[in-house]
Amino acid sequence: GDSVTQTEGLVTLTKGLPVMLNCTYQTTYSPFLFWYVQHLNEAPKLLLKSSTDNKRTEHQGFYATLHKSSSSFHLQKSSVQLSDSALYFCALRNMLSGSFNKLTFGAGTRLAVCP
Amino acid sequence: GGIITQTPKFLIGQEGQKLTLKCQQNFNHDTMYWYRQDSGKGLRLIYYSITENDLQKGDLSEGYDASREKKSSFSLTVTSAQKNEMAVFLCASSIPFSNERLFFGHGTKLSVL
Structure with missing residues (x-):
């Protein structure tokens, strides 16, 4: 079955520094990847969200690029703010008909930004 | 815009008790979901429903029942609460068969004594 791995449970950073939260996935089928924030x-x-290989997608200062060759969709930001402190989930949907409505989530990475 | 309302926000139960969680959405979405959120384990799918009166089991359906009597509401029942169980149950909705986002409710936090 599908799986999503987020290797860091907790990332602690000082405001203004760059961050990368790791996400790798496994699926037999064509993937659609998401980042959710809580x-x-x-x-x-x-x-x-993205399903396009090697194309950067951006929103609210965060960006990610889906790399199908390495099965990765890492989340990055060049300069974190205090308000970015949250739980970040990577999620996968495969494009196989019948699985279209099911998302597989990673365990989540908690980002804590310090002053 | 729309909203997903989950009730109750907090639920305290006894071991072995049957507990029901409710979810209402006004997005007019066809598909609704129940996820369980445990610390360090992410979100795991319990049940989902593609349309009214449809039910599909997720990866974590054992120990749960679900009901979708109408398009706007989706209920989840914990059939027998486990002692010391603590989790957050999240309801979500989306447009079916698309790569549109899931819209989530704020969750019901369950504690079993």
């Missing part, structure tokens, strides 16, 4: 006591919400 702030404390809030609902998860979509941050980025």
Whole structure:
């Protein structure tokens, strides 16, 4: 079956530094990747999505590039802010008919930004 | 815009008790989901429903029942609460058969004594 791996459980950074949150996936079928962000006591919400190989997608200062050759979709930001402190989930949907409505989530990475 | 409302926000139960969580959405989405969120384990799919009266099992359906009597609502029942269980249950909705986003509710936090 499909799987998503996020290797870091917790990333702690000082404001203004760059960040990269890792996401790798496994699927037999053509993938569609998502990043969701969940702030404390809030609902998860979509941050980025992509199914296009080697094309950078950006939103709210965050960016990610789907690399099918390495099965990766790492999330990056050049300068983190205090408000970026949250839980970040990478998720995978495969394009096989019948699985279209199912997302597989990674374990999540908590980003803590310090002053 | 729309909203997903989950009730209750907090649920405290006893071991062995049957507990029901409710979810309402006004997006007019056909597909609804129930996910369980445990610390360090991400979100795991319990049940989803492609349309009214449809039910599909997810990876974590054992120990749960679900009900979708109408398009706007989706209920989840914990059939027998496990002692010391603690988790957040998230309801979500989306347009079916698309790569559109999932819209999530704020969750129901379950604690079992």
